[in-house]
Amino acid sequence: MLHWSREHGHVGRLVGLDPDRAALARARRRADIEWVEGTAAGTSWQAEFDLATMTGHAFQFLVTDDDVRSSLAAIRAALRVGGRFAFETRHPQARAWEAWNPSNVSDFTDAVGRALRLWHEVEAVADGVVTFTGTVAEPNGAVLRNDRTSLRFLDVATLDALLAEAGFEVEARYGDWHRGPVTPASQEIITIARHM
Structure with missing residues (x-):
């Protein structure tokens, strides 16, 4: 996603965060992006970004409420007020x-x-x-x-409660990659949450 953003005209700061050293070694071939080893919960950025994303269903690796809470707190801290956090998780249904x-x-x-x-x-x-x-x-x-690996499958209500508790407001929610609504047949829960 960061490579795509750069190739499509983003000229500002782009930072990739990943705990996987091998993945980072491959990613670092691209020198016009800042690469950081770690997890969201382990960061200490303060109001430095307008957008944070988690791709590849990475949100599901947060298997406990404490994992989710600590990650959301760090992500919110890293965002400027009004900044967005976009991520997807597989719908448990x-x-x-x-x-x-x-x-x-x-x-x-x-x-x-x-x-x-x-x-x-x-x-x-x-x-x-x-x-x-x-x-x-x-x-x-x-x-x-x-x-x-262990992955957590959160339903919409639990996900929204954790987001609200962390100081996020759900701005948009989709059930597929074509921006369709979340329905009983949805495979995904795609969320754009705003730092309040």
Whole structure:
């Protein structure tokens, strides 16, 4: 997203924040963007930005209320009054995790042209938190990497309560990437929240 912003004319300060050193090493190939290792909760920016985003369903990695609260507090502190926080999370009603099983293998090519396979296997679903393992392998099945992850699926009411508590007002909400409303069939909860 930051690369896209720069390539489409943004001339101001752009900062990327990520706890993954390998991802940052790849990102730092782009020197016209400031790259910071860490998490939202670990930052100490004060009223420095007009917009903060979390992409790739990263918000779901905040699995406890305390995780959400500390991240939202830091994001709000980093924004100027009236600044926006935009993010997406999978809608729990869609039960996306039910398709995360080894029979749902996807083949892809990585950034250096290497053919790979990816599949997931859910271990547990409890209190809105889904724990699963993602496996990356060569096309012949030789495993290269296993990652165990937990994601939280928040419903709209809980999400809005946490945002309000942190001093945000929901400015816009969408249920898909075409700006459709959140409906019983929505796969996503896409939120733009304003620092009050």
